[in-house]
Amino acid sequence: MLGMAPRLVPADPVRSIARELRRGSLELVVLHLLSSGEAYGYEIVTKLAERTDGALEVTDGTLYPVLYRLEAAGFVTIRWETPQRGVPRKYYRLTDVGRAELERMTREWAAFVNAMTRLIGQRPEAQ
Numbered sequence: 001m002l003g004m005a006p007r008l009v010p011a012d013p014v015r016s017i018a019r020e021l022r023r024g025s026l027e028l029v030v031l032h033l034l035s036s037g038e039a040y041g042y043e044i045v046t047k048l049a050e051r052t053d054g055a056l057e058v059t060d061g062t063l064y065p066v067l068y069r070l071e072a073a074g075f076v077t078i079r080w081e082t083p084q085r086g087v088p089r090k091y092y093r094l095t096d097v098g099r100a101e102l103e104r105m106t107r108e109w110a111a112f113v114n115a116m117t118r119l120i121g122q123r124p125e126a127q
Contacts, residue, residue, distance in 0.1 A: 007064055010061050011056060013122060019079070022056060022058075024068050025109065026058065026062070026063075027066055027070060027101070028105045028106065028109055029038060029056065030063070030066055030067065030070060031070070031076075031098055031101060031102040031105065032102060032106050033048060033051075034076060034094040034098070035091055035094055035099065035102055037093075038079075038091045038092060038093035039091065040089040040090060040091050040092070041062075041063055041064060041067065041090070041092075042059060044063060044067075044092070045057075045058060045059075045060065045063055045064050048127065062120070063109075067092055070092075070098065071092070073097075073101075074095060074097050074098070075094070075095060075097055075098030075101050075118060076092045076093060076094055076095060076098050077092075077093050077095055077101075078091065078093075079093070104120060
């Protein structure tokens with residue numbers, strides 16, 4: 001069918017909004033989870049699912065690129081631990097720079113939430 005405009009609206013806009021919000025907030029979430037102490041990847045995934053009753057589950061494939069970006073930015077440091085039995089684990093810990101970034105991102109998120117709450121709470125304008 002030539003000449004048809006591409007479809008601009010996703011098939012399920014609610015799922016799209018949720019996916020985009022998760023993607024946009026994942027760095028904040030990971031920094032927040034690390035603010036209470038170091039953790040390894042699977043532990044972060046588990047904590048996130050538990051603390052949000054499964055609403056913010058992520059996979060390893062989603063989490064590790066975020067952790068690599070946070071490490072490259074200097075927001076987290078790593079250390080390896082090799083148990084007597086089992087595989088080595090890479091632990092992530094928040095740096096002072098990461099803690100400052102967490103504070104900045106938290107303020108930014110709170111301002112966004114407040115603005116959205118005000119906007120959604122308003123009555124729609126008559127046209």
